Amino acid sequence: MSASPAPRILVFSTNNISDPGIDLAGSRHLHYPATVSVLAVPCSSGIKPSWILHALQTGQDGVFIASDGEECAYLPDCAERTAHLVTQAQQLMAEQGLEPQRLKMAAVCSVCAEPFAKYMREFAAALAELGPRPVAVG
Amino acid sequence: MSENPQAAGEQGEAPRRIGVYICHCGGNISDYVDVAAVRAAIADDPDVVVATTTMFACADGQQHEMVRDIREQHLDGLVVASCSPKLHTTTFRGVSRRADLNPYAYTQVNIREQDSWAHSDDREGATQKAIALVTAGIAKTRLSTPLEPLRVETVPATMVVGGGVTGLRTAIGLADIGIAVILVEREAQLGGWLGRLGPTFPHDVPGRDQVARLLAEIAERPTITVLTNAELVGKTGSFGNYTAKVHVRSEAADELRQFQVGTFVIATGADVYQPEVGELGYGIEGVVTLAEFGTLVDEAAGGTLAWHGRRVRSIAYVYCVGNRQPEGNAYCSKFCCAATVHASLKVSRLDPTVRQFHLHRDVRAYGRYELLYTQSRERGSVYLRYPDDAPPEVERTADGRLAVTLVDALTGPDPITLPVDLVVLVTGMVPRENEALTTLLKLPTGDDGFYNEIHPKLRPVETVVDGVMIAGTCQGPKPATEAVSGGLAAVTQSAGILKRGFAELDPLVATVNEAACTGCGACLTTCPYDAISSYVCDTGQKALVSAANCKGCGGCVPVCPDDAIDLLGYTSAQMLAAIDGLATTGVPA
Numbered sequence: 001m002s003a004s005p006a007p008r009i010l011v012f013s014t015n016n017i018s019d020p021g022i023d024l025a026g027s028r029h030l031h032y033p034a035t036v037s038v039l040a041v042p043c044s045s046g047i048k049p050s051w052i053l054h055a056l057q058t059g060q061d062g063v064f065i066a067s068d069g070e071e072c073a074y075l076p077d078c079a080e081r082t083a084h085l086v087t088q089a090q091q092l093m094a095e096q097g098l099e100p101q102r103l104k105m106a107a108v109c110s111v112c113a114e115p116f117a118k119y120m121r122e123f124a125a126a127l128a129e130l131g132p133r134p135v136a137v138g
Numbered sequence: 139m140s141e142n143p144q145a146a147g148e149q150g151e152a153p154r155r156i157g158v159y160i161c162h163c164g165g166n167i168s169d170y171v172d173v174a175a176v177r178a179a180i181a182d183d184p185d186v187v188v189a190t191t192t193m194f195a196c197a198d199g200q201q202h203e204m205v206r207d208i209r210e211q212h213l214d215g216l217v218v219a220s221c222s223p224k225l226h227t228t229t230f231r232g233v234s235r236r237a238d239l240n241p242y243a244y245t246q247v248n249i250r251e252q253d254s255w256a257h258s259d260d261r262e263g264a265t266q267k268a269i270a271l272v273t274a275g276i277a278k279t280r281l282s283t284p285l286e287p288l289r290v291e292t293v294p295a296t297m298v299v300g301g302g303v304t305g306l307r308t309a310i311g312l313a314d315i316g317i318a319v320i321l322v323e324r325e326a327q328l329g330g331w332l333g334r335l336g337p338t339f340p341h342d343v344p345g346r347d348q349v350a351r352l353l354a355e356i357a358e359r360p361t362i363t364v365l366t367n368a369e370l371v372g373k374t375g376s377f378g379n380y381t382a383k384v385h386v387r388s389e390a391a392d393e394l395r396q397f398q399v400g401t402f403v404i405a406t407g408a409d410v411y412q413p414e415v416g417e418l419g420y421g422i423e424g425v426v427t428l429a430e431f432g433t434l435v436d437e438a439a440g441g442t443l444a445w446h447g448r449r450v451r452s453i454a455y456v457y458c459v460g461n462r463q464p465e466g467n468a469y470c471s472k473f474c475c476a477a478t479v480h481a482s483l484k485v486s487r488l489d490p491t492v493r494q495f496h497l498h499r500d501v502r503a504y505g506r507y508e509l510l511y512t513q514s515r516e517r518g519s520v521y522l523r524y525p526d527d528a529p530p531e532v533e534r535t536a537d538g539r540l541a542v543t544l545v546d547a548l549t550g551p552d553p554i555t556l557p558v559d560l561v562v563l564v565t566g567m568v569p570r571e572n573e574a575l576t577t578l579l580k581l582p583t584g585d586d587g588f589y590n591e592i593h594p595k596l597r598p599v600e601t602v603v604d605g606v607m608i609a610g611t612c613q614g615p616k617p618a619t620e621a622v623s624g625g626l627a628a629v630t631q632s633a634g635i636l637k638r639g640f641a642e643l644d645p646l647v648a649t650v651n652e653a654a655c656t657g658c659g660a661c662l663t664t665c666p667y668d669a670i671s672s673y674v675c676d677t678g679q680k681a682l683v684s685a686a687n688c689k690g691c692g693g694c695v696p697v698c699p700d701d702a703i704d705l706l707g708y709t710s711a712q713m714l715a716a717i718d719g720l721a722t723t724g725v726p727a
Binding site (some may be wrong): 027037041 | 222223224248250251253254255256257258259263264266267270271274294350400413579583585600603659666689690691692693694696701705707708710712716717718720721
């Protein structure tokens with residue numbers, strides 16, 4: 001790792017699908033930066049854009065939504081709903097001068113251990129390139 | 139903790155009394171995370187009354203201590219930082235319940251799968267992360283409110299998928315305990331692999347006789363519905379009450395049948411490894427797999443062992459074909475050593491003069507199968523060990539026989555060549571191709587392609603998919619004895635879910651804050667389960683969520699322009715507090 005602290009990433013996972021996938025990455029001892037933390041929710045369609053903004057304003061450099069994709073057991077249009085929330089959140093972020101690249105979303109399945117670890121390494125690298133967050137307003 | 143801006147007092151909340159237990163997991167966590175530093179970092183939180191590390195949080199003794207702490211210290215919140223919530227949420231909710239603490243005041247923090255194991259290369263980083271995760275868990279617990287579980291009726295029926303020995307025995311077990319069974323088999327006939335076998339180890343009872351006995355027992359049980367040429371193609375509904383759709387093929391017309399079931403037992407079995415042509419001589423005349431050899435021996439019963447009309451006087455068995463490979467199937471298939479030793483005993487009974495050479499990497503005839511191994515050596519079988527990285531070579535010789543060359547561990551390093559009439563490749567198991575079913579049920583598979591249980595010791599037949607159990611060789615290679623044990627474990631597990639007649643579900647459903655709701659109606663069309671309706675009160679139209687219909691996804695939460703909907707257990711206040719907790723940078727111990 002470089003001298004500057006690794007970017008902090010908040011991941012929203014889903015209890016039944018992406019969180020088990022993230023667990024599996026750990027069970028297989030796949031490494032990704034320890035500055036990645038995960039909060040699980042039942043379904044990615046339930047994530048409020050204001051939570052994402054709050055995370056970026058309280059110390060996270062990026063937010064990653066590990067969504068259910070087509071596998072969601074709750075909502076057939078889960079992917080569309082989550083994508084809509086991402087758009088809304090990026091609008092809120094733009095108002096605060098935060099780059100849209102600080103929010104990413106990808107479907108992570110319950111056995112997607114390696115893809116998850118890869119997403120995290122790549123996102124951390126992209127955020128490092130982007131540089132530190134603009135100083136929070138207010 | 140000064141760094142937490144959401145300290146209880148500032149929010150005007152009453153102080154809480156939270157117990158925090160940080161688990162070593164016997165080293166699985168503490169080898170990579172400084173658990174004492176985690177404890178020190180959170181111990182001064184004004185709402186944390188008990189903060190302690192523990193070797194195994196899930197151990198009986200520790201659970202008793204937690205119950206005692208909750209009672210004696212009047213705790214009103216519990217945080218256990220250990221493994222994945224998938225493993226022990228139920229355990230510690232149980233601890234809470236036994237101590238008369240509301241189970242939903244408990245938060246499991248995952249510092250193993252999502253911390254120590256994922257960052258085994260970064261102790262400092264993993265420790266800082268554990269502090270942040272535990273802080274977030276405490277923050278969530280601080281804002282928890284007591285909740286009561288929802289009761290749902292369960293259907294006393296189980297769908298067993300797969301009609302091999304495991305599925306058959308499972309069906310009988312379920313029927314005998316009073317649970318109706320729909321047994322779904324993809325093939326035209328029940329019985330699976332075992333149903334095609336002659337005398338099997340260890341007791342020489344033909345596999346097909348064992349299956350015939352099970353089929354007779356099934357015929358006597360009217361509560362078992364058998365569907366052959368059938369596949370499970372649809373699953374909807376919720377825990378304890380699923381609608382299963384089964385596609386049944388028939389010559390007349392295919393049929394889509396529908397059943398209400400409470401649980402599923404998946405017993406779809408495995409396949410045997412099929413060697414590539416050229417692999418250890420496969421494809422050469424006289425080189426056969428264990429399965430092919432088994433048929434040959436059984437057909438010779440009472441006569442002479444022959445291959446294409448020629449009497450077989452010598453045999454070389456090459457063990458571990460397609461298994462225990464550095465690339466490919468790394469696992470051991472468990473049954474093949476015993477099956478081969480047993481086959482060689484059958485050969486020596488047919489003709490004690492047949493010379494038999496077992497070329498192995500080490501013989502894993504474990505437990506009582508050791509007796510078969512001893513017996514085979516007493517009857518003249520010769521065991522030769524070949525190196526892991528130098529498998530034997532098989533060639534056809536000019537005189538029409540076979541030559542097997544190996545470096546024997548005892549007589550090496552010079553290779554020895556054995557002239558034989560027949561070479562048997564001892565092939566293990568491979569996962570069965572079942573992509574449609576795997577996708578339908580969202581069953582997790584391991585690196586090896588077999589289905590994964592939640593925990594090999596603690597929850598050996600349950601999967602992360604609620605109400606779906608796995609048993610037998612679809613879960614991993616094993617002999618029939620162990621496969622059937624798994625089936626019976628799945629019977630018990632199904633009975634545990636279904637025999638009460640109801641199940642308790644998490645009450646983590648959406649609720650509407652009546653005061654904040656403006657009656658705009660934005661949420662009314664958002665729920666596919668029709669859980670949201672509206673009513674009129676003094677202050678106008680308001681939305682209402684039906685707890686019975688709500689699936690707890692939270693999809694309606696961001697739809698409300700007035701932030702009037704919360705998902706219990708994941709309220710906005712809790713999520714924001716958890717996010718603040720995660721922002722914690724570790725406090726030096």
